[in-house]
Amino acid sequence: MTRYTDQGKQDTRSGFGAGMTELGRTNPKVVTLCADLVGSLKIETFIAENPERFFQVGIAEANMMGIAAGLTIGGYIPFTSTFANFSTGRVYDQIRQSIAYSGKNVKICASHAGITLGEDGATHQILEDIGLMKMLPGMTVINPCDFNQTKAATLAVAEHQGPVYLRFGRPKVANFTPADQVFEIGKAVKLSEGNDVTIIATGHLVWEALKAAEALETQGISAEVINIHTIKPLDEKAILDSVAKTGCVVTAEEHNMLGGLGESVARTLATHHPAPQELVAVRDSFGESGTPEQLMAKYGLDNKAIETAVFKALKRKA
Structure with missing residues (x-):
C-alpha cells in the first residue's frame, strides 16, 4: 500500500x-x-x-x-x-x-x-x-x-x-497530505489501493484509517483507503467503484453515527449497490472531558477500532 x-x-x-x-x-x-x-x-x-x-x-x-x-x-x-x-x-x-x-x-x-x-x-x-x-x-x-x-x-x-x-x-x-494539493470540492481522494475492504474516512479519522490499513496489511488484508473531505456533495462514484471491487466497507468519522458520513454512505449503498458496512463513529451519545487521545480510544474512534470494524465487515462479506 x-x-x-x-x-x-x-x-x-x-x-x-x-x-x-x-x-x-x-x-x-x-x-x-x-x-x-x-x-x-x-x-x-x-x-x-x-x-x-x-x-x-x-x-x-x-x-x-x-x-x-x-x-x-x-x-x-x-x-x-x-x-x-x-x-x-x-x-x-x-x-x-x-x-x-x-x-x-x-x-x-x-x-x-x-x-x-x-x-x-x-x-x-x-x-x-x-x-x-x-x-x-x-x-x-x-x-x-x-x-x-x-x-x-x-x-x-x-x-x-x-x-x-x-x-x-x-x-x-498528523500533517501528511501534499502542501501543493489541488482541493476539488466534491471529489474524494483515494489514498491507497486495496482489494479486500474499503475504508472511507473523514477529518481526523483519515490518518487513523491509514494506520489501520498498515496494520491490516501485516495480517494479509488489503484495504483501500478513501478520504472523503466533502461530505456534501458526496462523491458517490468513488464509493461505489471501490465497494464494487472490495465487497464491503467501513466508514470512520469523529461525529455521531446518526446523521454523519456513515449514513450518507449507507444511503448510497442501499440505493445503488447494497454491501456490508460497519460504522466507526460516536454511538448516539454526548462526549465528556478528557484528553483527545483518551476520548478517541474510549469512544472507539482510533485505528484499533477501525481494525475491529474491518474484521466485522469481512466476516459479513464471507
Missing part, C-alpha cells in the same frame, strides 16, 4: 488561519467575522494585514450570521469563525433562514469540532454538526483531514459560489 509520512503535527485550525492569510493577500472580496475567538481561529495575521476587512461581533453568533448574509449582497465573501458548536447548534435558525434558504455566499468556518476538543467537555464537543448542516438544501459540507488540506479547502471555498460549512479541529494531528 502507499505509505504516508507525518510531516510534523499541526492543528487544522492553523491550516484555516494560513488559508485566510493567503486569501487576505489575494482576494479583496474576502472579509472575516469572528465571535470573540480570534486566537482560537488563528486569524491574527489576516486581521493585522486587513483590519478594514475584519468584524469582531463579540459573543453574538446569531448576529454574526445575519451580518454575513447582508455582506454578500454587497458582493463580499464573508467567512464567519467560531467554535463548531456555536457555528451550528446555537445559530441554526439564522443559518437556515438567512443563509441557506436564500443561497447566500457565506462560508461558515467552524473550529474545535468533535470530541478531540478534549478537556472542554460535552457542552462544547458538538457531534451533530455535520448532520445539521448537510440537511440544509444547497449547503456544501467539508471536513478536511490535516493542516495542508484545511488550508487548501479554505482557498477553494472562496472560489465556490454558495453557502459552505467548513469544519476543522483543535488538536495537533
Whole structure:
C-alpha cells in the first residue's frame, strides 16, 4: 500500500488561519467575522494585514450570521469563525433562514469540532454538526483531514459560489497530505489501493484509517483507503467503484453515527449497490472531558477500532 509520512503535527485550525492569510493577500472580496475567538481561529495575521476587512461581533453568533448574509449582497465573501458548536447548534435558525434558504455566499468556518476538543467537555464537543448542516438544501459540507488540506479547502471555498460549512479541529494531528494539493470540492481522494475492504474516512479519522490499513496489511488484508473531505456533495462514484471491487466497507468519522458520513454512505449503498458496512463513529451519545487521545480510544474512534470494524465487515462479506 502507499505509505504516508507525518510531516510534523499541526492543528487544522492553523491550516484555516494560513488559508485566510493567503486569501487576505489575494482576494479583496474576502472579509472575516469572528465571535470573540480570534486566537482560537488563528486569524491574527489576516486581521493585522486587513483590519478594514475584519468584524469582531463579540459573543453574538446569531448576529454574526445575519451580518454575513447582508455582506454578500454587497458582493463580499464573508467567512464567519467560531467554535463548531456555536457555528451550528446555537445559530441554526439564522443559518437556515438567512443563509441557506436564500443561497447566500457565506462560508461558515467552524473550529474545535468533535470530541478531540478534549478537556472542554460535552457542552462544547458538538457531534451533530455535520448532520445539521448537510440537511440544509444547497449547503456544501467539508471536513478536511490535516493542516495542508484545511488550508487548501479554505482557498477553494472562496472560489465556490454558495453557502459552505467548513469544519476543522483543535488538536495537533498528523500533517501528511501534499502542501501543493489541488482541493476539488466534491471529489474524494483515494489514498491507497486495496482489494479486500474499503475504508472511507473523514477529518481526523483519515490518518487513523491509514494506520489501520498498515496494520491490516501485516495480517494479509488489503484495504483501500478513501478520504472523503466533502461530505456534501458526496462523491458517490468513488464509493461505489471501490465497494464494487472490495465487497464491503467501513466508514470512520469523529461525529455521531446518526446523521454523519456513515449514513450518507449507507444511503448510497442501499440505493445503488447494497454491501456490508460497519460504522466507526460516536454511538448516539454526548462526549465528556478528557484528553483527545483518551476520548478517541474510549469512544472507539482510533485505528484499533477501525481494525475491529474491518474484521466485522469481512466476516459479513464471507
